[in-house]
Amino acid sequence: MRILRLVEFCVIALAMLGSNVFAAGWNTCNGTPVSPQPYPVKYHVNSCSFADHTTPETNAVVNAISNLMTFAAVRWEFGQGDPCSINHSDAQWDIILVDKSVIDGNLGLTQKRFSQCFWPDDESRVLESDVMVRNTLDFDMPNESYVGTVETSQGMGVAVMLHEMGHSIGLEHSTSFAMMRNGMAARVPWTGSSGPEAFKVMLTADDVYGIRRIYGYPQDYPNMYVSAQYVETRSGQNVMQNTSTDPDTGQAHRTVIAMCPDDMLGMFITVGNQSQFTSTGTVRVYADILTGDASRDACSSRAEVGTELGQWSARVGPYSTFSPVVYVTIPSSIPRNVKLGVYTGLVPDKRTHGDPERRTYDDCVRHASGLFVKSVDQCGK
Ligand SMILES: [Ca+2]
Ligand SMILES: [Ca+2]
Ligand SMILES: [Zn+2]
Structure with missing residues (x-):
């Protein structure tokens, strides 16, 4: 048997x-993947949204950044005394929580600025990304046995944070087994864990493939x-x-x-x-x-x-x-x-x-x- x-x-x-079929997505300019210009990217975690280092919301940021740091060149700093609004053209890569009206009812939105891709020798880069996530989502870790099916599902805030930060470094949507799946109807997967405290919202193989292509260097x-x-x-x-x-x-x-x-x-x-x-x-x-x-x-x-x-x-x-x-x-x-x-x-x-x-x-x-x-x-x- x-x-x-x-x-x-x-x-x-x-x-x-x-x-x-690899389904990870990214933008290209003259055949080259569009990657972040800053190396490393330095995220500014807005203190108006994340005043306390121990909240579930802050844990969601830490989860997303530690996931990205494993595969991409990123760092972060916690802000102090930040205003509760951000500037999309100040060259600072911001992370902030917002009311849903600010992002047209979306769960999250990443505002990006690119350098031009006009001439055949242009190499477009992401100059700045500002990550905005809806402030009313659930930021606890999900129970990984149950896929999230509604906006109020446990862990949806953690998932949206990681998804948006994936966008910020140049990932686009995927139809595969990925955190970069598009929207509530497609849903995103959780990763198994041996204990209740472990991270369960992780970049998948397909997401990692996309990041490897964006950065262009193989690393196992x-x-x-x-x-x-x-x-x-x-x-x-x-x-x-x-x-x-x-x-x-x-x-x-x-x-x-x-x-x-x-x-x-x-x-x-x-x-x-x-x-x-x-x-x-x-x-x-x-x-x-x-x-x-x-x-x-x-x-x-x-x-x-x-x-x-x-x-x-x-x-x-x-x-x-x-x-x-x-x-x-x-x-x-x-x-x-x-x-x-x-x-x-x-x-x-x-x-x-x-x-x-x-x-x-x-x-x-x-x-x-x-x-x-x-x-x-x-x-x-
Ligand atoms: Ca900014
Ligand atoms: Ca393993
Ligand atoms: Zn998206």
Whole structure:
């Protein structure tokens, strides 16, 4: 059975690899990507909006900047005594929270100034970007199991901050598995995390590819990650959905799925790779008793945790995220009459070149639906 599953997974993996088109976007001038002129970019974090260093709003800025700093040349400074309005032509790259009326009802808006792209030898650059994010969004970290579907969703402010700051250094919209997806209807993915405190709003492989193209120098970041979301593209759609979706119907599974041993559960798993090289690893789907205590219910990549439902080899191309369908069979040894969480844990293989895995906290995620396996009496086994 293990071998059969492995083969099935590889076939899916290859098909998905072949169809993965890089969708990251950026502007070009005479064939050259438009990149920021300042090197490094220095953001000015407006103290009228971010007076206190400990607020969720400030954490959203820190999350966005630390994401960007990993892949792009950026720095930041906190302002002091700033006015509550900003100037779009003062050569200062500002970050500010605004009322929605200021940005035409958008969740966020980045005002950019470019040098000209008129003559064949012009090289257009981003001279200044001012990032504006709607002040009423939720700036807490999201629960990564559930994709945000409405403006008021938990974590939407953190996502909009990172998305807009992506625009500020030259990224345009993507149709792929990316933070740069366009708008509320397309939704954006969260990244898995091994603990409730970890960052869950991260640049994906596709976003990193765009940044690498903008800056024009290759630099490897050996990191794989998992997510509880995937891009549903069937029937002409292109929408981010939770991996806890029935692959046959495209409909979300119930919050708790009642099952018996030998029943088969179909779902998606999502694995991404921010490296410029193909990366491989072992993916494990397991179920474990939910206690209601966030730290005890945290996800784990360790092989001995919970009841294993399936294990596969994953092979993910450069700067790619892929989401194969998997079917797992409920074993009779699984705990009965208790709510179980369903998790994906990833153990990246050791790389033959380059550095070891950069982050391990993004190698595990809990899916949106849990399991409830009925008693031996009820199931007849
Ligand atoms: Ca400015
Ligand atoms: Ca990782
Ligand atoms: Zn946008």
